Amino acid sequence: MSVIVVNHPLLQHKLTYVRSEDTTTDNFRRLVREIASMLAYEVTRDLPTELIDIKTPVASCKSPVISGKKLCLVSILRAGNGMLDGMIDLLPGARVGHIGLYRDPETLEPVEYYFKVPEDIRDRLVIVVDPMLATGNSAIAALSRLKEVGVSSLKLVNLLASPEGIRAVQAAHPDVPITLAAIDERLNEHGYIVPGLGDAGDRIFGTK
Structure with missing residues (x-):
């Protein structure tokens, strides 16, 4: 399974301010949206295309468009919703699904409470x-x-990842490529990424 880290200077610049504890809720939300759009550009790099006939103001020509069914974005609630708008900015025709999961504070295992696709x-x-x-x-x-539910073509997009998280996903789903803005050092004893950016959901929605 491939792991792609997008090292574009503009993306990394924005990520620095996403990490900073001094970044306000509105700026955090805007930056996450902007980074998500940049990651959307990278993760769709290999979409299939086909040629169609069009007329420009000057001449007729064949030009590429994306072929096949439009893709689907699935947000892991609730923090994933902070990335959806940025992805949809670039992919306005995409369908959207949601999976509601919360992390049990004792076991750190996910518990599903919502699924709509x-x-x-x-x-x-x-x-x-x-x-x-x-x-x-x-x-x-x-x-x-x-x-x-029968999905066979999957990709995963995150802002940040821990080495432990990458290894776990690779072991469970070796067929799913991951696109990231950065791989951080490690997890701490509470299961948070270090240095990370804190709780993404709380910072996107201003709940803490």
């Missing part, structure tokens, strides 16, 4: 979004759930 999701490329790939448990649960 398009009926024809099995026929689409599905891109799962969540800002943080920490223990990997939520991502693994979400990917497993999507495979249960």
